[in-house]
Amino acid sequence: MLLVLFILLRHVPTIFLFKAFLSAGVKPWQRAVAAALSVAVLGAGMHARAELNKFEADIRGEFGIGSAAQYGSADLRKAVHANENLRRANFTSADMREADFSGSTFNGAYLEKAVAYKAKFRGADLSDTLMDRMVLNEADLRDAILVRAVLTRSDLGGAIIEGADFSDAVIDLPQKQALCKYANGINPVTGMSTRKSLGCGNSRRNAYGSPSAPLLSAPPERLLDKDGFCDKGTGLCEATIQ
CATH class of the missing domain: 2.160.20.80 (E3 ubiquitin-protein ligase SopA)
Structure with missing residues (x-):
């Protein structure tokens, strides 16, 4: 009986268990045991959470x-x-x-x-x-x-x-x-x-500038070589595309 109560307290909200016990005609001594177990389980859970939060605060963030x-x-x-x-x-x-x-x-x-x-x-x-x-x-x-x-x-x-x-x-x-x-x-x-x-000043500077916004930063396609790089000087190139 005590083992069943302990398992239930671990997985079911305590308020629902108390209502169930009251409506099922549970004996007074069984209610007392259930109450003691609930305090122990819930108290342990709160203590564990408090220790975890303290640990994370000390190391400045999750997983350090x-x-x-x-x-x-x-x-x-x-x-x-x-x-x-x-x-x-x-x-x-x-x-x-x-x-x-x-x-x-x-x-x-x-x-x-x-x-x-x-x-x-x-x-x-x-x-x-x-x-x-x-x-x-x-x-x-x-x-x-x-x-x-x-x-x-x-x-x-x-x-x-x-x-x-x-x-x-x-x-x-x-x-x-x-x-x-x-x-x-x-x-x-x-x-x-x-x-x-x-x-x-890099002669192999990429003409597109950024992969996320190629249309905003790229020169016209006809001014790019086959590899998409720019010539030195102007930053553009008119090499024949092969």
């Missing part, structure tokens, strides 16, 4: 892979979050104007549609982040790491990019060409030249 903090649509204007662990955090559509994130780690974070006008990301690790449709006008990206970052349709007009590493980042061709006009410096962590990471 980051904060996973939620800043979606948050007002972070002029906020200071320098040198913080913000891995896998969500900043979708957040207002980050003039905020300071210098030296922070954003690996795998979501920053799409965020407005980061004049925000400071100096020395920040923004690798593997989703930053599409983001406003980064006059943002400070000096010495930042943006390896494999997705920056399609983002606006980096006037951004300070000295020493930034854009290796394998996805950037629309017009935006990349605008950055190449003044790109300079070497990233102190990766040792990569900013110009090289952007593919500035």
Whole structure:
């Protein structure tokens, strides 16, 4: 009898069991045992959940892979979050104007549609982040790491990019060409030249700029060679398509 009660308490809400016992004419001593078991089972479950939450809080995120903090649509204007662990955090559509994130780690974070006008990301690790449709006008990206970052349709007009590493980042061709006009410096962590990471002056620069928006960033098809690359100088080519 006690084993049956314990199994039921593990899988059926307690309030329904009490109603069942009352309507079935269960003896008083059986009701007392059921009540004691319910307290023990529910108490253990609550304790386990409390310990799990405490553990996740201590390691800054699930499985120890980051904060996973939620800043979606948050007002972070002029906020200071320098040198913080913000891995896998969500900043979708957040207002980050003039905020300071210098030296922070954003690996795998979501920053799409965020407005980061004049925000400071100096020395920040923004690798593997989703930053599409983001406003980064006059943002400070000096010495930042943006390896494999997705920056399609983002606006980096006037951004300070000295020493930034854009290796394998996805950037629309017009935006990349605008950055190449003044790109300079070497990233102190990766040792990569900013110009090289952007593919500035590369005769084998891909004509399409970004795989996600080929029609917006590609020159007319008749100006591409058979491999889809551009010639040096003009960035276009009139090679015969074979």
